[in-house]
Amino acid sequence: MFDAALKDAQARVQACFDAELARFEGVIGEAMRYTTTGGKRLRGFLVLEGARLHGVDPGDADKVAVAIEAIHAYSLVHDDLPCMDDDDLRRGHPTVHVKWDEATAVLTGDALQTFAFEVLGELIAPLRVRLALISSLAKASGAQGMVLGQALDIAAESAETPLTLEEITRLQAGKTGALIEWSGMAGAVLGEADREPLRQYAQSLGLAFQIADDILDIEGDAAKAGKRLQKDEEAGKATFVSLLGLDGAKARAKELVAQAEAALEPYGDDAANLKAAARFVITRDM
Amino acid sequence: MFDAALKDAQARVQACFDAELARFEGVIGEAMRYTTTGGKRLRGFLVLEGARLHGVDPGDADKVAVAIEAIHAYSLVHDDLPCMDDDDLRRGHPTVHVKWDEATAVLTGDALQTFAFEVLGELIAPLRVRLALISSLAKASGAQGMVLGQALDIAAESAETPLTLEEITRLQAGKTGALIEWSGMAGAVLGEADREPLRQYAQSLGLAFQIADDILDIEGDAAKAGKRLQKDEEAGKATFVSLLGLDGAKARAKELVAQAEAALEPYGDDAANLKAAARFVITRDM
Numbered sequence: 246m247f248d249a250a251l252k253d254a255q256a257r258v259q260a261c262f263d264a265e266l267a268r269f270e271g272v273i274g275e276a277m278r279y280t281t282t283g284g285k286r287l288r289g290f291l292v293l294e295g296a297r298l299h300g301v302d303p304g305d306a307d308k309v310a311v312a313i314e315a316i317h318a319y320s321l322v323h324d325d326l327p328c329m330d331d332d333d334l335r336r337g338h339p340t341v342h343v344k345w346d347e348a349t350a351v352l353t354g355d356a357l358q359t360f361a362f363e364v365l366g367e368l369i370a371p372l373r374v375r376l377a378l379i380s381s382l383a384k385a386s387g388a389q390g391m392v393l394g395q396a397l398d399i400a401a402e403s404a405e406t407p408l409t410l411e412e413i414t415r416l417q418a419g420k421t422g423a424l425i426e427w428s429g430m431a432g433a434v435l436g437e438a439d440r441e442p443l444r445q446y447a448q449s450l451g452l453a454f455q456i457a458d459d460i461l462d463i464e465g466d467a468a469k470a471g472k473r474l475q476k477d478e479e480a481g482k483a484t485f486v487s488l489l490g491l492d493g494a495k496a497r498a499k500e501l502v503a504q505a506e507a508a509l510e511p512y513g514d515d516a517a518n519l520k521a522a523a524r525f526v527i528t529r530d531m
Numbered sequence: 532m533f534d535a536a537l538k539d540a541q542a543r544v545q546a547c548f549d550a551e552l553a554r555f556e557g558v559i560g561e562a563m564r565y566t567t568t569g570g571k572r573l574r575g576f577l578v579l580e581g582a583r584l585h586g587v588d589p590g591d592a593d594k595v596a597v598a599i600e601a602i603h604a605y606s607l608v609h610d611d612l613p614c615m616d617d618d619d620l621r622r623g624h625p626t627v628h629v630k631w632d633e634a635t636a637v638l639t640g641d642a643l644q645t646f647a648f649e650v651l652g653e654l655i656a657p658l659r660v661r662l663a664l665i666s667s668l669a670k671a672s673g674a675q676g677m678v679l680g681q682a683l684d685i686a687a688e689s690a691e692t693p694l695t696l697e698e699i700t701r702l703q704a705g706k707t708g709a710l711i712e713w714s715g716m717a718g719a720v721l722g723e724a725d726r727e728p729l730r731q732y733a734q735s736l737g738l739a740f741q742i743a744d745d746i747l748d749i750e751g752d753a754a755k756a757g758k759r760l761q762k763d764e765e766a767g768k769a770t771f772v773s774l775l776g777l778d779g780a781k782a783r784a785k786e787l788v789a790q791a792e793a794a795l796e797p798y799g800d801d802a803a804n805l806k807a808a809a810r811f812v813i814t815r816d817m
Binding site for chain 2: 388400
């Protein structure tokens with residue numbers, strides 16, 4: 246049931262991307278489409294499930310899912326650049342700067358970010374809802390959210406001592422947590438409902454996701470993951486695994502998944518897919 | 532009188548930047564402040580003058596000016612990167628990737644773009660006005676506007692034949708024209724007035740500005756301009772000067788300034804500063 250819901254979300258997000266990105270011409274348009282094709286669509290799935298719980302217009306839900314996936318895609322394109330993580334492979338395909346060049350990658354990331362705000366302006370939801378989504382997305386993705394997390398991550402690479410658990414939790418809260426939290430809450434924002442249950446769910450989920458990522462970096466199969474692994478260990482960077490140990494990290498991830506599931510109680514059985522998603526993030530192999 | 536108005540605009544924009552950017556910590560916050568200090572503030576000036584003509588709240592006008600200057604600053608930081616224009620100097624100071632590193636420059640540009648949309652969400656103007664500004668800014672700065680122009684500019688560098696006048700006009704309309712047009716119209720959007728006079732003014736002004744830039748690239752003084760000159764000639768790129776000749780380019784710029792001034796007739800003497808700005812863009816030495 247969760248598998249079917251995830252596949253359905255992937256198809257809906259892809260169809261909406263195809264429709265919305267058709268307007269962009271030339272090499273940047275091509276690269277925007279290239280880099281938004283495929284992927285797990287976890288963030289988009291969270292948006293669509295949260296929207297479904299609040300009876301939101303599905304067309305609006307699709308566009309909000311596309312907006313957050315566009316922000317996620319922009320961050321990956323820039324993060325893969327030689328001056329950042331220097332990755333040649335993403336989802337099993339050449340990264341944008343490898344397939345085209347670095348200038349194209351910079352501009353494609355820039356354009357994907359702009360596009361996310363553009364598409365949120367086009368919803369049929371009331372103006373106050375659109376604006377709430379735009380403002381909260383700006384805060385979550387900017388220099389107090391995702392970009393702050395990325396900067397802390399870069400600083401950690403040249404830090405004299407490895408980060409503490411508190412520091413790495415803060416780094417993660419920005420780098421991956423802020424967008425996952427936004428994705429989880431978006432349905433409640435669209436439905437103008439209490440955001441708290443979904444916020445708590447998404448916060449626990451986001452941290453579990455990052456811990457799972459660190460575990461995957463040690464135990465994973467690069468072919469399945471579609472990206473280079475064991476990077477953090479090579480770089481001598483502190484991770485949840487290096488700080489908690491492999492078993493400790495796994496136990497902490499499980500605990501967070503239980504917390505995420507508990508936060509969804511107000512929604513009862515309707516939240517079965519979101520609960521399954523929480524379990525999925527710590528068992529995935531990609 | 533124009534000089535005083537421009538200085539006043541520069542001071543207001545800087546004060547608003549100082550207040551608004553204080554919230555951002557760490558190296559990215561520092562680099563955001565560094566790169567938004569100084570500059571001509573032509574775009575901010577256009578916003579403030581247009582807002583004054585429509586009796587708009589000055590606090591809102593300041594924030595809109597800051598938003599467009601943040602987008603302009605982000606585009607410069609990314610444009611200066613080694614993989615793009617590879618410039619070491621901007622406004623007489625080391626560019627962000629020289630003073631810090633490339634990763635910091637990528638993230639700082641990213642964060643400045645996000646910040647622009649964040650600050651537009653904070654206006655006291657009605658929701659429909661804020662959303663109109665956000666949506667039009669996304670369109671003007673994204674892959675159908677500024678980013679498209681930058682991509683066409685990069686493509687022109689490796690083109691087998693130099694661009695035609697029509698192609699270079701289209702390139703300019705994206706690369707610099709779209710933001711200048713948005714800046715010119717923003718006051719009418721804020722005041723919910725007819726945008727057409729300011730749109731026509733800003734369109735002519737934007738093209739005159741670019742032609743003047745091409746003239747400055749040939750005739751200018753690098754020390755005064757605070758950046759490297761004669762780049763286009765060295766690269767064998769088509770410019771308005773190479774296509775129209777130096778005299779032809781000057782004549783065309785004058786003609787556009789006359790058109791820009793004529794478009795302001797509905798505003799009478801109140802638009803004296805904007806008319807002076809049009810004359811300024813073709814006589815400036817920086």
